[in-house]
Amino acid sequence: MPEHPENENGEQPTSWPRVQRRQFVLTAGAIVGVLTGCIEENASKEPDDGTSKSDPEEPAEPFPLDAEPPGGDAPLEETHPGLRIVSTDPPVGEAATREPYTRDITPFETHFVVNHYETPLLDAEGWMIDLVRLPDGSTGSTSISMRELREEYPTETITHTMQCSGNGRAYFEPEIEGYSLSFGALGTAEWIGTPVRAVLDAYDIEGDWLTVAGADNPSSEPKFARSIPVWKARDDCLLAYGMNGNPLPRAHGYPVRLVVPGWFGNNSVKWVDEIVVADTMTIGDDWAEYLEWQQNWYRVLTEGETADHHADIELFDTWEAIKARADSEIEYAPYMYDQVVKSTIGTPKDGATLTDGTTIEVVGVAWAGDEAIDRVEVSTDSGKTWANADLVGPDRGSAVWRRFQYRWNADPGDHHLVSRAVDTRDRTQPRSIAAPEAGLAAIGEDTYPWNERGYGSNAFLPLGVHVSVE
Numbered sequence: 001m002p003e004h005p006e007n008e009n010g011e012q013p014t015s016w017p018r019v020q021r022r023q024f025v026l027t028a029g030a031i032v033g034v035l036t037g038c039i040e041e042n043a044s045k046e047p048d049d050g051t052s053k054s055d056p057e058e059p060a061e062p063f064p065l066d067a068e069p070p071g072g073d074a075p076l077e078e079t080h081p082g083l084r085i086v087s088t089d090p091p092v093g094e095a096a097t098r099e100p101y102t103r104d105i106t107p108f109e110t111h112f113v114v115n116h117y118e119t120p121l122l123d124a125e126g127w128m129i130d131l132v133r134l135p136d137g138s139t140g141s142t143s144i145s146m147r148e149l150r151e152e153y154p155t156e157t158i159t160h161t162m163q164c165s166g167n168g169r170a171y172f173e174p175e176i177e178g179y180s181l182s183f184g185a186l187g188t189a190e191w192i193g194t195p196v197r198a199v200l201d202a203y204d205i206e207g208d209w210l211t212v213a214g215a216d217n218p219s220s221e222p223k224f225a226r227s228i229p230v231w232k233a234r235d236d237c238l239l240a241y242g243m244n245g246n247p248l249p250r251a252h253g254y255p256v257r258l259v260v261p262g263w264f265g266n267n268s269v270k271w272v273d274e275i276v277v278a279d280t281m282t283i284g285d286d287w288a289e290y291l292e293w294q295q296n297w298y299r300v301l302t303e304g305e306t307a308d309h310h311a312d313i314e315l316f317d318t319w320e321a322i323k324a325r326a327d328s329e330i331e332y333a334p335y336m337y338d339q340v341v342k343s344t345i346g347t348p349k350d351g352a353t354l355t356d357g358t359t360i361e362v363v364g365v366a367w368a369g370d371e372a373i374d375r376v377e378v379s380t381d382s383g384k385t386w387a388n389a390d391l392v393g394p395d396r397g398s399a400v401w402r403r404f405q406y407r408w409n410a411d412p413g414d415h416h417l418v419s420r421a422v423d424t425r426d427r428t429q430p431r432s433i434a435a436p437e438a439g440l441a442a443i444g445e446d447t448y449p450w451n452e453r454g455y456g457s458n459a460f461l462p463l464g465v466h467v468s469v470e
């Protein structure tokens with residue numbers, strides 16, 4: 001927060017006077033709004049009775065502001081030895097093995113990375129996030145320093161299972177251009193930061209859509225910006241500066257990223273530079289530099305379809321939206337928001353040779369975005385017959401995967417093991433990915449729809465593992 005003036009008695013007034021008047025111009029060519037409005041600071045942000053930030057029981061900041069990001073400035077190949085590098089420019093990698101899917105938390109070294117541009121080398125101490133309410137001037141704008149973000153708001157830790165929309169793209173036929181991701185663009189981390197809600201409340205900002213832009217784009221390229229509904233941002237989203245107890249590694253967004261629990265990874269904008277609250281998502285000439293990754297990418301498009309742009313939508317459950325589009329209940333190509341139900345076997349390894357006469361532990365993870373997992377089934381005959389697995393380990397809420405375990409007394413021979421999760425709305429994983437001609441209607445036919453950009457597949461057959469028992 002900016003310095004607060006004191007009244008004659010040397011006390012802070014209960015309602016702050018307008019403390020800041022700034023001129024604000026977003027990058028030329030985009031939102032050319034000169035915002036001259038004021039921010040009225042809300043004194044009720046924290047109770048003044050010593051129960052909030054000075055309360056010794058509130059978790060202390062876990063590391064100093066100037067703590068180095070783990071791995072420093074080294075390239076992904078060095079900082080993330082657990083990844084199969086898919087691209088070095090920009091850096092992209094998925095888990096090289098399924099081992100992370102036998103554990104609760106993914107260390108950053110094996111947590112996938114998906115970038116569209118080079119990783120920017122930012123400095124936490126000087127970093128400022130611009131916060132704006134559009135339309136211009138209605139409430140104003142300000143800048144928030146990392147120090148303010150860390151020291152003047154509650155600190156929360158949120159565990160989140162994040163999957164890239166493109167995880168599983170490698171299984172689409174015909175093949176799809178883009179990063180070839182199979183099972184490993186999936187990880188679960190403990191993110192530490194400031195709830196978005198606390199920041200919006202402090203500046204008394206309301207609106208329907210929250211757009212967050214990253215600092216990673218070269219000036220000739222569109223900003224990586226995503227719009228999420230304000231209800232979601234207020235519900236559980238975090239401006240995270242820590243990952244698994246340490247500062248964010250640079251590749252994961254240092255010094256600060258958005259974390260959108262339960263939703264596809266593309267919504268969790270890294271290297272947060274600007275936060276804009278508006279009545280619409282990014283659309284039209286005003287948002288020219290901001291709309292590419294919101295409107296043209298991360299849409300479930302049928303073969304050859306180009307994305308139509310929308311100002312506002314109401315359906316954020318990606319699976320529901322695909323069904324609704326298939327049934328002509330909505331007119332727009334679905335956006336990638338809430339994740340769909342899915343599971344991934346962690347062990348045995350694909351291609352393993354197992355010993356006859358032993359009990360084999362089939363272990364994996366299952367998650368369903370904003371829904372919870374109801375049960376997980378395992379098949380050792382490529383989905384002909386199924387048995388219930390046990391849910392094991394902690395239940396950390398719906399944004400976090402559940403581990404499952406199934407004890408299998410295997411007969412000699414070759415086996416194809418697959419897993420299938422069911423969410424609390426009784427939705428489950430389809431068998432395979434359909435052909436492009438089937439369109440989005442494939443979603444009702446035990447298949448996942450092939451789509452132009454290869455997003456969101458949760459089909460179980462391609463995710464299975466082949467083992468032989470001797």
Ligand SMILES: Nc1nc2c(c(=O)[nH]1)N[C@H]1C(S)=C(S)[C@@H](COP(=O)(O)O)O[C@H]1N2
Pocket residue numbers: 111112113114115116117163164165213214215216224251252253264265266267268269270271
């Ligand atoms: N600024 C910015 N944020 C971004 C991206 C990006 O390219 N630029 N990639 C997004 C995508 S597509 C995914 S899946 C997640 C991946 O987060 P991770 O690299 O920490 O795993 O970051 C998202 N946030």
Ligand SMILES: [Mo]
Pocket residue numbers: 114163164165166265266
């Ligand atoms: Mo992604």
